[in-house]
Amino acid sequence: MEFINTYVKGLDERIEGGIPKGSVILISGPTGSMKSSFSFYIAYNYLKDKKEGNVVYISLEQSRESLINQMLSLGMDIDKLPKNCEFNIFDWGLMRRIVKDAGRQEDINWINAIINPVKEFAKNKKLDFVILDSLNALYAISNLKNPRNQLFFLFEAMRELGATTLAISETSYNSMQFGTYDVEGFLADCIIHLSMERIGRTLGRYISIIKIRGVKHSSDYYPLIVDTKGFRIISH
Amino acid sequence: MDSKDLIDLKIEKTLYPIFGNLSEIIVEVSKKKINRNDLGEKEYARIMSEEIKKFIERFAGEELADKTYKELLNSLKFEIGE
Numbered sequence: 001m002e003f004i005n006t007y008v009k010g011l012d013e014r015i016e017g018g019i020p021k022g023s024v025i026l027i028s029g030p031t032g033s034m035k036s037s038f039s040f041y042i043a044y045n046y047l048k049d050k051k052e053g054n055v056v057y058i059s060l061e062q063s064r065e066s067l068i069n070q071m072l073s074l075g076m077d078i079d080k081l082p083k084n085c086e087f088n089i090f091d092w093g094l095m096r097r098i099v100k101d102a103g104r105q106e107d108i109n110w111i112n113a114i115i116n117p118v119k120e121f122a123k124n125k126k127l128d129f130v131i132l133d134s135l136n137a138l139y140a141i142s143n144l145k146n147p148r149n150q151l152f153f154l155f156e157a158m159r160e161l162g163a164t165t166l167a168i169s170e171t172s173y174n175s176m177q178f179g180t181y182d183v184e185g186f187l188a189d190c191i192i193h194l195s196m197e198r199i200g201r202t203l204g205r206y207i208s209i210i211k212i213r214g215v216k217h218s219s220d221y222y223p224l225i226v227d228t229k230g231f232r233i234i235s236h
Numbered sequence: 237m238d239s240k241d242l243i244d245l246k247i248e249k250t251l252y253p254i255f256g257n258l259s260e261i262i263v264e265v266s267k268k269k270i271n272r273n274d275l276g277e278k279e280y281a282r283i284m285s286e287e288i289k290k291f292i293e294r295f296a297g298e299e300l301a302d303k304t305y306k307e308l309l310n311s312l313k314f315e316i317g318e
Contacts, residue, residue: 064294090296095258102261113258120254121300 001214004164006192007045008207008224009232015209015217019190021164023213024155026185028169028178029194033205034226036062036133037074038194039166041231043129044076044087052084053128056118056163060137064091075228090117096141110142111150115157127163134168139180147181155187178210189213195221207233240272243281243315247288250311254304262291281315 003018012018019025019042027035043055059067067089068078078087092114099105118130132138135151144150158165167188169179178185178193185191191210196203205224209217222233244263251259266287275283285308293301309316 064297086299088297088299091294094295098265099258099261102264104261107257109256113256116256117254117296117300121296 004042004046005049006042007049007230008041009230010235011207011209011222011233014220014222014235015212016215019164019192020212020215022159022162023189024158024165024167024187025190025192026169026178026188027166027192027194028171028185028210030171030173030175030196033194033196035168035170035194036067037070037226038192038231039131039133039168040067040071040076041074042166043131044071044078044081045230046128047081047085047087050128051082054086054122054125055088055129055131056121056127057087057089057131057133058092058114058118059089059133060092060096060114060141062133063093064089074226075230088121105141108141110138111154114138115154118161119157122161122163127161130158130161130163130165132158132165132167134170135184136170136180144181148183148187151181151183151187185211193221194224239277239315240280243277243284243312246311246315247284247308250307251288251304254300262288266291277315278317281312285309285312285316 002021003016004021005012005018027039029035040057047053047055057067081087099108121127169184171177173196178191190212193208193210195206195208197206205226206221207224208219208221210219222235225232225234244267248259248263251262255262266284269287270280270283272280285305288308289301289305292304
């Protein structure tokens, strides 16, 4: 099995060198736990490190402009990546607006609609990462009649792309359910939980690797520090 | 159905592998930005292709927009006269 670094200082050595390449990884956590930034950070640093590669970020809610500005504030500028790197952001918020304006929401199979452009994009090139932000937004626009089945096929389609998929799942505070339907964690190959805890007047961030299929790893929660130098953990 | 409707259908067909049934909506939205009746067939085909390129650029960035634009020009080469 080949592994990809998370580039979180101190974390990779605790999970046998990173996350399994080509797998589906569930990035789970409450609002404000930096799920989008964390996912962006892994893919961005992969490109920066390898000096080549392709990423597709499927943003179902946040606009491309807003996402780019958010990442710039964390020191990640996709325009400054090496020449052979492509960090593509698919702004599905824009597409959702035109579908709504046309009054055609009911006509769209959103799961297929979201995967098709990525497949087309990956036709003549190797795709390294796909980031799906977020599963919750996908649930909000698509009518999942059989979530377990449909999510199974969604994750399979992602695996077939050959890229490592980071699927973002928003949960409630203090929840140990990692997805809305409680099947996302089972269907994914790996779960990374970003959590938050109020300590007096401060809010502490934590990270834990809940599951990596076929890999022994620590399941401790590590304090997570985030600044313009990147993400790092404080190990005990 | 006039010749411009046929152009719309060709555009939809070109977009279909990428956008599925969103293609029809993308064409509909782009049509609304253009003074369809004031344009000849050739101008209409080119301007629609450019409008769709702009939309895809906003949606997915330059690369997919350029690729799709080339495909549109190729499928509309008879209408554009190239």
